[in-house]
Every structure is written in C-alpha cells, then in structure tokens.
Amino acid sequence: MDAASTIVCFEDVSLRFGDTPALDHVSFQMGAGETRVVFGAAGSGKTVLLKVAVGLVKPDSGRVFLLGQEITCMRETELFDLRARVGILFQEGGLFDSLNVAENVSYPLENQRTLRSGNRSNEARVRESLEFVELAHTLDKFPSELSGGMRRRVGIARAVVTEPALELYDSPTAGLDPITAHTIITLILKERDLRNTATIMVTHRYQDGQLMANFRYNPNSGEIERAPRGSAETVDTKFLIMQEGRLVFEGSETEFLANQDPYVRKFARPGAS
C-alpha cells in the first residue's frame, strides 16, 4: 500500500527519551476501516506509538503518515486540522476537570478550526454523542463526580463527537471491572462498525483484542455478536506486539496465536497482561 493512501503509516520510526529507546525502527501501516490491537509490557512504547501517530510527540528519525499526509515535519498549527479527523481516548481519560461533561464533549467542536459550527448544532451533536455512550443524563456533571468507567465513556463520547476517520484508544479497559470493560469494548465496536472507523487500540487484555478481531456490533440488538470466521463482516484486524520500543510481531489473530516466541505468547492467552 502506498503511504499516501494509508490511514496511519510508520516508516522506520525511532525515538529515544534520554538513553531509553521509546520506539526502535518501528514500521507498520493500516488502511481505512482496519483495526490494529497493540499489546506490550508497561514501558514498551505503546502509548508513545499513539502519540507519535498524531504528532503529539515528534520522532527522532523515520517518517510518519497520518491520513495520507506526512506529519513528521508538520507544524503544530497544520497538525490541528489533521487531528480534527482523529479521535483519541487517553489512558487517563484526559478529561478537563474544570469543564463539565457537556463542555468536555463539545470542546473539539468549538476548538477545531475545521469543525466550528453554530452552537445549536454543537449542542445536538454533544447530546447525540453522549446518548451513544448512554450518558446523556450526565451533561452538567463534572469529571470528578463520575466513576472511572463513566469517565472513560465520556472520553469515548468526546473522541467520537467529531465522527473521525481514525480512533485511537489508549488502554480503554485498564483498571475497570470486567462488566464495565465489556461495556467499553462494546462502545468501541459500535463506533467502529457503525461508522467504519479505522481503529488502533492499545490494551493489556487479550480478551479486548479477541473481541475486536472476531465480534461485530449488531445495531438491531444493541449487542456485540461473533462474526462468522472469514466472512465479509469481520474487520481486517492485526495484532502488534511491542517490546522495549521494538515492534516484535505484526500479524493476524491466527498468526498471533500460533507464534512460539515466549514474549509474544505472554499476550496470547486469556487474562494475559
């Protein structure tokens, strides 16, 4: 695939923080509507990978393409317009604690130059986005008044409100109980499948990757269900494994499960972390 026609493309990207390599000659690419699930031990460079993908951190060497455009040397102001087409859920939620839920969700609509529209329209979009994550009743609440799972869902609402072409999720289920984690993954699948959004998800849980690879959101039942293996309904999903800044594995779920590397195998079983 030509880099200009990809959604995200890393070409031999390296980055060091002092003496520690955060990314070490990382190369991969993904097309429109595809999914990538990134596994790795703590400090292996997963979060940095996401931040480099949207230009929040500049690499030391290599080239990064976002939505077909090279961002490696792009100025911050140019990046703002490109980031308007990307939704991000940060590991810590990244919600502004001085703003209420409605203001948090409307923030990208009011601040992204290319997305600014009338207040009325923004209000409707915010409400719609919060209904999407089933939190329409929390409009006036502040992040500190919400539970961890609810904060994560507001983060998703803020990430999807702009209807982006690419969604990045950084450990969306970390620290959540299994039921809430399942709700979060359902929402991520719902966004991916209803809007055909390209998705990169960093996670520690094998179950999350397995759900992303094999399940689809059913708009009729409002639940996720297993897609027939190999059917046209499955989304092209690849698993990436990071180790000390290096991308040590990239492949489908079948290749992932068949891989014999001890480090890779750590992530290929339920309950892995």
Add this chain to the structure above:
Amino acid sequence: MLDFLKPPIQTFQEFVVLSGRAVGNIVRRPHYSADVFHQMDVIGVGSLPICSMVGLFSGIVMALQMARALTTYGAESRVGEIVSITLVRELGPVLTAVLVAGRNASGMASELGSMKVTEQIDAMRALGTDPTQKLVTPRLIAAALMLPLLTIIADFIGMMGGYFIASTQLGITSSEYWTAAWQILEYNDLAQGLLKPLSFAVIIALVGCLYGMRTTGGTQGVGRATTDAVVWSSLWIFFVDALITQFFVNL
C-alpha cells in the same frame, strides 16, 4: 565533563522558547479573553488581601525602625520620605512579587502540572488548542496587568501604615507626612517602581507555567514542579531586582 551544565541550559532554553511563544501569542488569534479575566481575578483579586496586609506592616515597620534613628538627629519629620522611597523603589515591588510568586507561581505550576500528568495538556493539543495560547498567555497577560496594580496598592497601604506610626508615635501632622512622602518621589522612582513589578510578573507567570508544563512523574512530580516554581521565580525576582536597581542607580 560539562554534562552537569546540560539540565540548567536545557531549562533556560525551554524558558526562552516558552517566553517567545507566550509573548507572540498575545497578538495571535484566537484570544482567550475569558481566561485572562479569570486569571486576573485569581492573581489580582485573590492576592489583594495578603498584599495589602504585607504592605501595611512593611510601612509600619519601616516607620518604627526609622523613627528611632531619625529622632537621634531630630529629623523625625522625614519619616514620610523614607517610608515612601523604600516602599516605592524596593519593598513594595519585591515583597508583592515574592508573595504573588508564592501564591500564584506555585498555583500555576501545580495546576498545569496536574493537567500534564493527567494528559489534559496532550488532550488539549489533540483537540485543536495550543496549550501555550490557552494556558500560558492568559496567565502572562493577567500577571503583567495585576502585579503593577497590586504593587501600587501595597505601596499606598504601606504609606498609610507609616502615617499611622508617624502620627500616633512621632506626632507628625498629616500634611507634614504626606507632603514629605509625595515630594521626595521622582519620576525615576516611579519608573522603577512600575518596571520592577512588570518584569517580576513576567518571571512569575513564565517560570510558574514552565515548571507546570514540563512536569513528569505523577503527583510527586507536581509537588517538585510547585517547589521549583516558587524557588526559581523568587530567585529570579531578586536577581532582576538587582539588575534594574543597578540600572536606575546609574541613571
């Protein structure tokens, strides 16, 4: 061999870059005027009581100290001159700035530091806002507007404190005190009395924001950033004070 110089040089470099951006953003759109007014309230109105109190007691102490010395020479009528000159030239600007540094540079560092460690700064950038424009420039403008005003108020209340001592303990009349206090002041004194708080405001806002924006390491990092912001802004205040005083003394 000179590796130990790297961190301070890097910090200074970051300070220069942040200053350039923050100042450049004053004329660049978008302007976050609501944030400027909010910060003016936090810095100006919030610091007013403590600055007034410190101004008052400085004036009282100056008058008390000078009264004894001046009485020896029979020159107690000049207490107004001394209180006025020391407050306008030195004590007013420096004490107000140190108080605002302790109160607001630490507040800025901890607020921005918390935002940094909880990824709110990254979120801001990801959602189309330049954090320097949204967070640093309003604080810089607000501090630059408020600190000179706070200093003027502290100077005046200090003189009132001096007058209280002069009238109650030295028997100096109101017109005697205020005429002496007013006539001794020259344009040179007023210029440095206003240039100093303006410079200190820039230091307080930029040092506070710099340490906040470069916070790493969770809540411990926020604590470190807050301490560093207060220590370094206070140190820079005294250093710049010496430079400005030297400049005006030679005029």
